[in-house]
Amino acid sequence: MVTMTVAKALNAGLRKALEDDEKVLVMGEDVGTLGGVFRITDGLQKDFGDDRIIDTPLAESGIVGTAVGLALRGYRPVVEIQFDGFVYPAYDQIVCQVARFHFRSQGRVKVPMVIRIPYGGGIGAVEHHSESPEAQFVHTPGLKVVTCSNPADAYGMLQQAIAADDPVIFLEPKRLYHSTKGEVDESAPLPPLWHSRVVRPGSDVTLVGYGPTMSTCLDVAAVAEEEGRSIEVIDLRTLSPLDLAPVIESVRRTGRLVVVHEAHQTLGLGAEVAARVTEECFHSLEAPVLRVGGYDTPYPAARIEEAWLPDLDRVLDAVDRTFGY
Amino acid sequence: MTDAVFGPAPGADEPELVQLLTPEGERVHPAAFDTDFTADQLRGFHRDMVLVRRVDNEATALQRHGELGLWPQLLGQEAAQIGAGRAMRPQDFAFPTYREHGVAWTRGIDPVRLLGLFRGTDQGGWDPQDHNFGLYSIVVGAHSLHATGYAMGVQRDGLVGTGDPERDTAVVACFGDGATSQGDVNESFVFAASYNAPVVFFCQNNQWAISEPLERQTRIPLYRRAQGFGFPGVRVDGNDVLATYAVVQAALQRARDGQGPTFVEAYTYRMGAHTTTDDPTRYRRGGDVEAWKAKDPIARLETHLRNEGLVDDAYLAAIAAEADALGERMRRECKELPEPVAHDIFDLVHVEQTPELAAQQAAYDAHAASFEEVL
Numbered sequence: 001m002v003t004m005t006v007a008k009a010l011n012a013g014l015r016k017a018l019e020d021d022e023k024v025l026v027m028g029e030d031v032g033t034l035g036g037v038f039r040i041t042d043g044l045q046k047d048f049g050d051d052r053i054i055d056t057p058l059a060e061s062g063i064v065g066t067a068v069g070l071a072l073r074g075y076r077p078v079v080e081i082q083f084d085g086f087v088y089p090a091y092d093q094i095v096c097q098v099a100r101f102h103f104r105s106q107g108r109v110k111v112p113m114v115i116r117i118p119y120g121g122g123i124g125a126v127e128h129h130s131e132s133p134e135a136q137f138v139h140t141p142g143l144k145v146v147t148c149s150n151p152a153d154a155y156g157m158l159q160q161a162i163a164a165d166d167p168v169i170f171l172e173p174k175r176l177y178h179s180t181k182g183e184v185d186e187s188a189p190l191p192p193l194w195h196s197r198v199v200r201p202g203s204d205v206t207l208v209g210y211g212p213t214m215s216t217c218l219d220v221a222a223v224a225e226e227e228g229r230s231i232e233v234i235d236l237r238t239l240s241p242l243d244l245a246p247v248i249e250s251v252r253r254t255g256r257l258v259v260v261h262e263a264h265q266t267l268g269l270g271a272e273v274a275a276r277v278t279e280e281c282f283h284s285l286e287a288p289v290l291r292v293g294g295y296d297t298p299y300p301a302a303r304i305e306e307a308w309l310p311d312l313d314r315v316l317d318a319v320d321r322t323f324g325y
Numbered sequence: 326m327t328d329a330v331f332g333p334a335p336g337a338d339e340p341e342l343v344q345l346l347t348p349e350g351e352r353v354h355p356a357a358f359d360t361d362f363t364a365d366q367l368r369g370f371h372r373d374m375v376l377v378r379r380v381d382n383e384a385t386a387l388q389r390h391g392e393l394g395l396w397p398q399l400l401g402q403e404a405a406q407i408g409a410g411r412a413m414r415p416q417d418f419a420f421p422t423y424r425e426h427g428v429a430w431t432r433g434i435d436p437v438r439l440l441g442l443f444r445g446t447d448q449g450g451w452d453p454q455d456h457n458f459g460l461y462s463i464v465v466g467a468h469s470l471h472a473t474g475y476a477m478g479v480q481r482d483g484l485v486g487t488g489d490p491e492r493d494t495a496v497v498a499c500f501g502d503g504a505t506s507q508g509d510v511n512e513s514f515v516f517a518a519s520y521n522a523p524v525v526f527f528c529q530n531n532q533w534a535i536s537e538p539l540e541r542q543t544r545i546p547l548y549r550r551a552q553g554f555g556f557p558g559v560r561v562d563g564n565d566v567l568a569t570y571a572v573v574q575a576a577l578q579r580a581r582d583g584q585g586p587t588f589v590e591a592y593t594y595r596m597g598a599h600t601t602t603d604d605p606t607r608y609r610r611g612g613d614v615e616a617w618k619a620k621d622p623i624a625r626l627e628t629h630l631r632n633e634g635l636v637d638d639a640y641l642a643a644i645a646a647e648a649d650a651l652g653e654r655m656r657r658e659c660k661e662l663p664e665p666v667a668h669d670i671f672d673l674v675h676v677e678q679t680p681e682l683a684a685q686q687a688a689y690d691a692h693a694a695s696f697e698e699v700l
Contacts, residue, residue, distance in 0.1 A: 056516070057515045057519055059512040059515060061470065061509055062470055062509070062512035064470075065467065065469075065473075065474060065509055065512070065513070066471075066473050066474030066477060066516050067474060068470065068471045069470065069472060069473060069475035069476070069477065069478065070474045070475070070477055070478045071474075072474070072475055072478075073475045073477075073479065073481075073482070075478055075481070089508075092464065092467065093467065093470065093509070096464050097467055102673060102675065103448070103673045103674055104449050105449050105453070105460060108453070108454070109453060109454075109460075110676050112676075141674050142674050142675065144679075164676075165676035165677060166675045166676050166677060194679075240679075241679035241680060243680075
């Protein structure tokens with residue numbers, strides 16, 4: 001058991017994947033000599049060489065498109081998109097190519113690859129560095145989308161995503177990279193990838209989040225407990241496929257559900273969770289499913305991002321509102 | 326055009342074509358790329374082109390009869406495609422656009438397999454790994470990056486510059502003049518140059534991107550763009566199968582030897598419509614088609630073969646009969662292509678199906694079955 005940051009855990013997970021399978025490659029802007037702008041690939045090129053840890057030209061469509069070619073040749077590329085807002089030049093390759101090869105080829109061709117994207121805000125960055133594009137990829141058939149919220153998941157989920165035969169969008173909450181430490185047992189068996197997880201049991205309200213919002217959700221549960229409310233907190237972990245069985249089981253007990261994400265509220269993951277839970281739990285619900293998300297504006301200037309992001313007060317307010325019906 | 330401060334713009338003067346066979350069927354011998362061909366090779370090129378033209382005509386007719394939803398014609402581009410395709414070795418890999426019926430032919434793909442995409446029975450009817458020939462790319466230029474990445478994989482497999490002709494491998498990215506304006510094609514040039522990837526960019530400049538003429542895409546001859554990316558470019562007469570073969574073969578060998586990418590511009594003309602839904606009379610310029618008809622790729626080789634005494638009337642009649650039989654088989658087997666089954670699409674999205682898709686599949690099955698009960 002080792003204590004490490006999310007960044008170190010991702011680095012260790014990459015290292016393990018590179019050791020386990022010689023077909024695994026890492027490619028992206030600045031991932032080699034520099035070790036990535038967030039240092040997630042720190043030291044990998046020194047140990048695995050520049051044939052496997054590939055500094056690429058500054059062209060995201062080119063990175064993803066050549067990764068497709070490498071996957072067709074039998075490699076398992078792990079692509080780093082430097083920041084969430086820079087994935088859009090690669091959007092066509094991801095949506096029209098990566099996501100469709102298996103389908104288009106009647107299942108004859110697979111393109112196992114992982115596209116790692118640091119996402120979310122809260123780091124005081126300039127424009128295009130704080131986005132949450134997950135719903136756009138969840139809406140795309142042929143992609144799987146997962147996100148980690150702690151070092152143990154960062155370590156385990158990344159290895160499992162790399163080992164998967166389907167393309168996976170791997171969203172990394174950049175705000176947690178260096179701020180969140182936790183214990184990682186590198187010798188323990190990895191927990192299942194395609195499952196959500198109850199991270200705090202409770203009985204009055206179900207609170208669902210993922211990635212960067214999990215610490216807020218846990219803070220909300222702690223504060224609510226002082227106020228005499230028991231909140232069950234669930235980390236979705238996998239966004240596509242969605243694993244809502246634990247959420248549905250929980251809502252049948254609590255009758256109340258609040259979904260939290262940084263992404264714009266309209267047509268975000270919260271909308272999908274609300275629709276599915278309403279369908280499954282209609283007679284158990286004591287209140288409408290409420291969402292707390294980023295507002296439907298472009299991500300704002302850094303000095304006001306705290307007002308934009310879902311925070312403790314906004315989520316607590318939503319929890320309170322579920323008792324007002 | 327010369328600017329007082331910036332100096333001359335790159336020349337738009339007409340460059341020379343690499344040519345081994347004139348439109349009149351005369352064999353010429355340029356300083357570079359001259360190649361000896363056996364009689365069997367020459368007859369083989371001719372047969373390939375005749376049969377592929379028949380495939381194209383037959384598919385166009387099938388569309389007219391309502392059997393295909395669409396067909397992109399290759400008429401006029403037979404020499405470019407057969408020359409490039411026959412220059413490839415079995416271990417080489419081609420990434421095609423949707424018009425590469427001739428290259429597909431050289432990779433051993435049954436023409437009937439090409440029809441499914443356009444009949445709506447599938448979205449790619451062959452296994453790319455069985456033929457080293459990718460699925461048709463409909464997004465113009467997107468596959469140029471796949472070719473480059475595949476070539477980067479070939480490098481990592483150690484199959485470049487070994488000196489073993491059975492192992493050294495090159496990759497071909499096929500695209501047209503319109504695609505050269507796409508970001509993905511330009512990014513593939515950057516990546517290929519940066520990594521010295523063993524890829525040949527084979528551009529069939531057929532002068533038209535649907536209705537837009539070449540000058541809407543470029544101010545300089547396309548092959549000269551390669552120089553700006555740091556690798557060689559050459560223009561070849563794309564209606565001359567011998568020249569196209571010779572130039573592509575040399576470019577492929579450069580790639581296999583580890584000397585990196587090459588851009589080959591096969592200068593040709595799209596004699597038909599963009600696809601069967603297009604109406605070129607709205608944009609064609611007077612005289613173009615007639616001028617290019619005189620440069621027909623099959624006629625010039627046939628003249629040469631006759632002049633050299635390599636074919637006679639009986640031989641040509643036999644090839645025509647073979648084309649008739651192929652056309653007849655295409656007509657029959659097109660209609661026999663298996664209809665897709667909606668139940669199956671849920672299985673094809675992922676390698677590992679998700680519970681969500683399994684549930685949607687079950688719901689679809691139940692929905693479909695409910696109609697059967699009514700009947």
